[in-house]
Amino acid sequence: MTLKIIANKYEILAELGRGGMGRVYKVRHRELNKIYALKLLREHLVEDDNQVARFHSEARIMANLRQDHIVQVFDIDRAGDQHFFVMEYIEGKTLADLIKEQAPLPVADVLSISRQIAQALAYAHQQQPMIIHRDIKPSNIMIESGSGRVVVTDFGIAKLLDADSTRQTLSGLAVGTPSYAAPEQLGTTDDLDGRADIFSLGLVMYEMLAGRPFFENLTPQQIIGKKLYDTQEFTPTFDTFVAAPLQR
Structure with missing residues (x-):
């Protein structure tokens, strides 16, 4: 059965994307006549208490963050077995799409985009307790049309660090996207802090350039x-358009 209305309030206009945990839709609030993005937990996960808890945790984390470069959450709710939360709708494209269409990006654009991502991460890392995104990658970054505002999305595997500790127990579970995850996310170490997000940002910057x-x-x-056991070296064949600015 195709969904048309959610919770008798939100009319689905289009599907924006989907992942392992949920689908994201462009919706219209029927009473307010305003456009939002709505993330809906996948049907086969509603009986999994751990997945439901993770889904609501993402929504609560994002709802408590108020920063221009972090997507804003307005509502968390459920209707029957439909678990969902409502976010600001960003008209634009993902950084992954921008890279695919235009890369290599000009250094000035890379610096502007990276600075805005870093501002979002700095804000999250300054919270008490600290919030670590753990999945910074181009597909989780939105570029707003017109304004060029950069917005970090998808805190689905974000973690809170206890305010009195710099350790987060991961029980040996690798989390994040291997191509962008920091080594400490991929091994069995319990040590994890905001530097993991900075590592991921560095790889995103490389990809833009x-x-x-x-x-x-x-x-x-x-x-x-390779991340856990190899030593990465930049050789003389490293792209000149990246190497030149680094040598200044």
């Missing part, structure tokens, strides 16, 4: 092995 991921044509297992 080079027009390709730092790790390409490798399986997730190969990427994890």
Whole structure:
């Protein structure tokens, strides 16, 4: 059955994207006549208490963040077995789409985009307790049309660090996207802090400048092995358009 109305309030206009946990729709509030983005938990996960808790945790984390470069959450609700939260709708494209269409990006654009992402991360990391995104990658970054505002989205695997500790127990579970995750996210260490997000941002910056991921044509297992056990070196064949600004 195709969904048309959610919670008798939100009319679905279009599907914006989907992932393992949920689908994101462009919706119209029927009474307010305002456009939002709505993330709906996938039907097969509603009986999984852990997944439902994770979904609501993402919504609560985002709802408590008020920063220009972090997507804003306005409502968290459920209607029957439909779990959803409502966010600001951003007219634009993902950074992944921008890279695919225009990369390599001009250095000035890379710096502007990176600065705005860094501002979002700095704000999240300054919260008490600290919020670590853990999945910074081009597809989780939106570029707003017209204004060029950069917005960090998808806090689905974000974690809160206890205010009195710099440790987050991960029980040996690798989280994040291997191509962008910091090594400490991929091993069995319990040490994890905001530097993991900064590592991911560095890889995103590389991709904007080079027009390709730092790790390409490798399986997730190969990427994890390289990050955990290999030493990465920049050779003289490193792209000149990236190397030149670094040498200034």
